[in-house]
Amino acid sequence: xxxxxxxxxxxxxxxxxxxxxxxxxxxxxxxxxxxxxxxxxxxxxxxxxxxxxxxxxxxxxxxxxxxxxxxxxxxxxxxxxxxxxxxxxxxxxxxxxxxxxxxxxxxxxxxxxxxxxxxxxxx
DNA sequence: CTTTTTCCACAGC
DNA sequence: GCTGTGGAAAAAG
Numbered sequence: 001x002x003x004x005x006x007x008x009x010x011x012x013x014x015x016x017x018x019x020x021x022x023x024x025x026x027x028x029x030x031x032x033x034x035x036x037x038x039x040x041x042x043x044x045x046x047x048x049x050x051x052x053x054x055x056x057x058x059x060x061x062x063x064x065x066x067x068x069x070x071x072x073x074x075x076x077x078x079x080x081x082x083x084x085x086x087x088x089x090x091x092x093x094x095x096x097x098x099x100x101x102x103x104x105x106x107x108x109x110x111x112x113x114x115x116x117x118x119x120x121x122x123x
Numbered sequence: 124c125t126t127t128t129t130c131c132a133c134a135g136c
Numbered sequence: 137g138c139t140g141t142g143g144a145a146a147a148a149g
């Protein structure tokens with residue numbers, strides 16, 4: 001199902017090549033349906049990374065948009081940072097999310113737009 | 124409710 | 137070493 005990820009006794013483990021990590025991350029992102037988001041924290045928990053590392057990896061992605069890195073937000077619901085074509089542009093990130101049907105409550109993503117990634121993967 | 128402080132884990136200088 | 141990140145959690149206001 002997910003490349004480079006093995007699940008054993010209730011938790012996920014990544015084969016540790018950095019290329020594999022990228023593949024796994026990409027696969028996880030593509031599980032998130034349109035109109036939903038997940039958080040840096042949740043991905044961090046799944047892949048045993050600090051949330052900041054997740055952000056760095058996402059920034060380093062070579063295919064923005066097709067790899068939906070914009071569907072990852074901060075755990076408090078604000079969208080967090082976003083860099084598009086070497087430009088920092090969180091505004092664009094929010095716009096993309098709105099287009100996809102994510103609900104906002106003020107500056108934050110509404111709780112009903114979250115996707116339970118961990119639960120989906122681990123039951 | 125908001126802002127600030129502390130910690131984070133790594134890369135680059 | 138110090139600084140800067142696409143962050144989090146606790147503390148303070």
